[in-house]
Amino acid sequence: MNTYDLKGKVAVVTGAMRGIGKGIALLLARNGARVVVTDIDKASCEQVVKEIEKAGGTGVAFKLDVTNEQEIQDVVKSVHAQFGRIDILVNNAGIFIQEELDGMDAAKIDKELGVNLRGTLLCTKSVLPIMKQQHYGKIVNLASIAGFVGFEVASVYSATKGAIVNLTRELALELGKYGINVNAVAPGVIETPMTDGLLEDKNVAAALLSKIPYGRTGKPEDIANGVGFLVSDDSSYITGHTLVIDGGWLTM
Numbered sequence: 326m327n328t329y330d331l332k333g334k335v336a337v338v339t340g341a342m343r344g345i346g347k348g349i350a351l352l353l354a355r356n357g358a359r360v361v362v363t364d365i366d367k368a369s370c371e372q373v374v375k376e377i378e379k380a381g382g383t384g385v386a387f388k389l390d391v392t393n394e395q396e397i398q399d400v401v402k403s404v405h406a407q408f409g410r411i412d413i414l415v416n417n418a419g420i421f422i423q424e425e426l427d428g429m430d431a432a433k434i435d436k437e438l439g440v441n442l443r444g445t446l447l448c449t450k451s452v453l454p455i456m457k458q459q460h461y462g463k464i465v466n467l468a469s470i471a472g473f474v475g476f477e478v479a480s481v482y483s484a485t486k487g488a489i490v491n492l493t494r495e496l497a498l499e500l501g502k503y504g505i506n507v508n509a510v511a512p513g514v515i516e517t518p519m520t521d522g523l524l525e526d527k528n529v530a531a532a533l534l535s536k537i538p539y540g541r542t543g544k545p546e547d548i549a550n551g552v553g554f555l556v557s558d559d560s561s562y563i564t565g566h567t568l569v570i571d572g573g574w575l576t577m
């Protein structure tokens with residue numbers, strides 16, 4: 326079903342070979358965008374592109390590690406050369422390390438900060454010259470409910486997601502005059518490879534479910550639907566906002 330008119334738009338999605346990122350890539354393509362599917366494994370991105378094409382959409386796959394600035398710049402350059410524009414960036418790539426802080430060495434801390442926060446900064450920075458020149462751009466960052474409330478034993482993750490909420494507000498302020506909207510979505514517990522381990526444990530799953538008034542965990546499509554709205558022109562007067570999509574977790 327086409328909900329939003331994204332025809333002709335070019336969208337780059339990071340971390341899109343699986344999980345929420347894949348759900349977002351499929352939804353944007355279904356709504357008419359030409360989708361650049363990026364992640365650390367190109368072959369898996371190509372599989373997503375195959376799904377997009379099978380459904381009648383247009384996609385292209387690139388290997389893109391969001392911690393590698395040169396690779397980001399090369400991908401952005403190639404996409405711009407191929408399509409002539411970049412309208413949408415979804416900063417979805419992320420990692421979740423559930424460990425007590427005093428058990429994490431500096432390298433592990435740097436890794437999580439590097440993907441979740443530095444990666445978002447670098448990817449955003451790399452598309453700005455193009456979006457400014459177009460005087461048009463839609464950026465959506467993946468935050469988390471962990472950016473608003475504590476999530477057990479995930480201090481670095483929570484710190485990065487809180488930072489994403491604030492970065493989203495700051496960039497909205499900085500980029501509004503260039504016609505660029507910057508928003509975020511904050512998922513609750515969504516069924517993806519990131520949460521597989523948690524949800525496999527029946528006790529943990531029951532404890533998580535008890536915090537969700539809606540009575541179920543989320544699907545990647547639940548998040549993709551929010552992103553679809555935020556990157557469409559239906560949201561053109563919304564910027565700096567974080568849309569919480571959590572089945573009600575934060576209401577408790």
Ligand SMILES: NC(=O)c1ccc[n+]([C@@H]2O[C@H](COP(=O)([O-])OP(=O)(O)OC[C@H]3O[C@@H](n4cnc5c(N)ncnc54)[C@H](O)[C@@H]3O)[C@@H](O)[C@H]2O)c1
Nearest residue numbers: 340344345390391417418419467469512514515517518519
């Ligand atoms: N699943 C949830 O419950 C949940 C909740 C809140 C927020 N989120 C956020 O949603 C986003 C997507 O999470 P998901 O649940 O789909 O997780 P996932 O682990 O299934 O997918 C994350 C993707 O990011 C990619 N990635 C990791 N490091 C990367 C790097 N250096 N460069 C490029 N890509 C990289 C992975 O390869 C993977 O495809 C993340 O930012 C995550 O923090 C997820």
